[in-house]
Amino acid sequence: MNNNVVIHRLATGVPGLDVILGGGLPEFSFNLIIGPPGSGKTTLAHQMMFALATRERPALYFTVLGEPPLKMLRYQQQYAFFDGDQIDESIRFVNLSGDVSTGNFDQVLARITQEVAVFSPGLVFVDSFRSVMLEAQRQPEGAIGLQQFIQQLGILLTGWQTTTFLIGEYSLEKETHPVFTVADGIVLLDQNVHRNSMVRKIQILKMRGQATSPGIHTFRISSAGIVVFPAALVRDDPGTAAATDRAPRIEARLAMGVPRLDDMLGGGLPAGYSLLVAGPSGSGKTILATAFLAEGVRRGEPGAIVAFEQTPSQSRVRTIDQMVRAGQIGLINTRSLDLSIDEIVQRLVDLIQRMKATRVVIDSLSGFELAVAPTFREDFRESLFRMVAVLAGLGVTVLLTSELEDRYTDLRFSPYGSAFLTDAIIVQRYIEVESRLKRVMAVVKVRGSAHSNELRQFEITAEGIVIGDPVLDYEGLLSGQPRRTLASGPID
């Protein structure tokens, strides 16, 4: 029989944070929230406090010099989680400036002990702890040292069964600092400014007794507070493993909504596949994607689209708009320039689950790359890989469009070298025939399935894409300058 202690985990009330903490915050733990000024430490602390504090588990918030409490209250009220009704009911603020400025840690400890004894809090916050540490340097010889103080504080607060947070601007160079050893958990917040975008990052450096999600996650602060976008959601996904053994068992195929294209794909796009549609500007990628979604709607298969570029006046875009307005497909439309891929993935996964979507379009990867904060662009390929893996794990069928620079000297399918990421590829090209630009399309690959290898001419009409016959009597089409091989009539 197992009589080991069971550690309860508290739900922090910060979306995404519990996931990267490995299931929530261990009760009675002694934690540090650290990061540079403006990284969101106090906001994180407040958001957790307002979510966790109850009459049965009240919170004590000690403010120490640093940020004037007046200002803290003034600014924190701007967030939706700030609930004035909880103050003095389940949350109490206590200002320790006077005690700390005496530089006598015994006195500070006594004051904290006294307040803790009176209020019996389940949660204790000390903001900011750095002020306490600065005072420590002015300690007279022989007085209680900072290390002792922290150890005693840790013992005291654990004894009183409180979950504790010390908030402060520590730098990681001083990682040997005693406070880092004493702490059960360390949450590091950071913000990176790169060119014109700002990206906030969160890292769980330490959390005793549970498996946290390693690595750097991104988060965003809005009027609702902090939302964390766990990167681990992507990395831990079984989708990558599934992709390798998925090919032999194609269970169902999806109609593309473009006549004759299904035949070219060998009977439609296998369900759960990812399809890359690559082509130069104006070749009809978005129209193909729209047809794919519209066909799904017609068959009662809801869809979702992430649109990074849109020109509202275009008729095909109206179709997307109509479907979105009718609630048949979900839309994420963003032109913000400071996204993290994890944030987009998170929003897309939420949307897919809400819409019960089975068809997903990302239009386009080129727009996506622009929308992603510059600091993530270096890892764009890796991130795409993770995104495709997550979507595969959800079992949805994905169509990604990719702008393809018109180059007739080489045959390329994607500017990211990411053609291998997807299960199927359709490429669109312009060709010049008798002084006219014509469009051709070909299925390059459909993993684990027979498919057409023909280059087909196609046109874009008011009804959508109309695929013509194979271009049989020309060669060198992909060079952009086809030569006629037979004396038959011109292709048309």
Add this chain to the structure above:
Amino acid sequence: MSTTNHDRHHAAIRGTLARSAGDSPDASAIAEATLNTWRRMADRLAPVIGARGVDALFGRSLHVTSKTFPWLAMAGNDGSNAALLTGLKARLAGQEPAAAAEASDALLGNFTELLTTLIGASLTERLLAPVWLPSPSESEQESAP
């Protein structure tokens, strides 16, 4: 800040001061009541916004109020809060009761408004509610300007 909050705070302050000073008070009773009310306000606020925060707001309120009541101005004030309060008490006690009452209403009212602009009406009300005493009579609340 909305007029309703403004009126409610002023009514609460007037009621509390009237209750605290007793029936037909002289100026020194009013001064005593003002300081008592102020101390209860400060006791509520100091743990939340810090004693220094309270002192800073009070100093500013006194400064603003002395524009209307020049006799309140503390020239050469050394900045210590205790000295400020002693001076305030003496000045209030030296006035006609009506003027003293009006000035102390205005002072505490200005302080409350200042706090409201900084931390919002609901939090201000939440923090100060335990300070206010029910007024001796409803009519007194209504008749005041």
